[in-house]
Amino acid sequence: MRRSIAALCRRLTLGVYVVGVAHEGKRDAFTAAAVAPASYRPLVLSLAINPEHHSYGLLRDGKTFTVSVLARHQIDLATRFGTSRACAQDKLAGVDWYPGRHGAPILTDAIAFLECLVAGQMNAGDHRIVLGRVVHGDLVNRRAPPMTYAETGNLDGSMDLYPSSFADG
Numbered sequence: 001m002r003r004s005i006a007a008l009c010r011r012l013t014l015g016v017y018v019v020g021v022a023h024e025g026k027r028d029a030f031t032a033a034a035v036a037p038a039s040y041r042p043l044v045l046s047l048a049i050n051p052e053h054h055s056y057g058l059l060r061d062g063k064t065f066t067v068s069v070l071a072r073h074q075i076d077l078a079t080r081f082g083t084s085r086a087c088a089q090d091k092l093a094g095v096d097w098y099p100g101r102h103g104a105p106i107l108t109d110a111i112a113f114l115e116c117l118v119a120g121q122m123n124a125g126d127h128r129i130v131l132g133r134v135v136h137g138d139l140v141n142r143r144a145p146p147m148t149y150a151e152t153g154n155l156d157g158s159m160d161l162y163p164s165s166f167a168d169g
């Protein structure tokens with residue numbers, strides 16, 4: 001049943017992004033698929049983040065985040081920023097990035113980016129939903145196709161996170 005719930009949820013099409021966070025000179029970034037448009041006016045995105053991630057404290061305190069959109073061929077970046085193996089290291093070291101207007105890192109090679117100011121948060125089970133008011137952004141590379149979450153397979157290890165039935169709390 002877990003496999004079929006995972007397969008079902010993976011039919012919800014998603015992109016793959018590197019979300020950058022910053023607070024008082026500290027920075028981090030993590031791969032995220034749970035990014036979606038929430039409002040047109042004002043322009044708002046929603047982001048689901050596991051509060052146990054190192055990035056969460058910086059996001060909560062810094063109240064800003066960036067979204068770097070990955071191209072289909074950038075699986076190395078999705079892996080680097082998306083696996084806990086890399087967490088002990090400075091994941092940004094050796095990667096080309098620059099600080100956005102509010103300090104959070106933007107990947108230079110992203111095909112597009114958005115910068116957000118946190119506009120609200122709420123619990124959503126084992127994650128927190130963070131709303132970000134978009135204050136800046138640019139489409140850097142119009143030709144490269146964006147990566148889709150389905151193309152990353154089980155890179156995030158989420159197969160083991162899905163419940164075994166819909167009734168499971």
Ligand SMILES: Cc1cc2nc3c(=O)[nH]c(=O)nc-3n(C[C@H](O)[C@H](O)[C@H](O)COP(=O)(O)O)c2cc1C
Binds near residue numbers: 031081
């Ligand atoms: C393809 C992919 C998608 C992911 N999507 C999310 C997501 O939407 N939200 C989230 O909290 N973690 C997501 N993760 C997991 C984090 O990227 C991962 O746990 C990361 O190591 C957290 O980094 P940090 O502890 O430095 O903040 C995803 C990982 C991958 C590989």
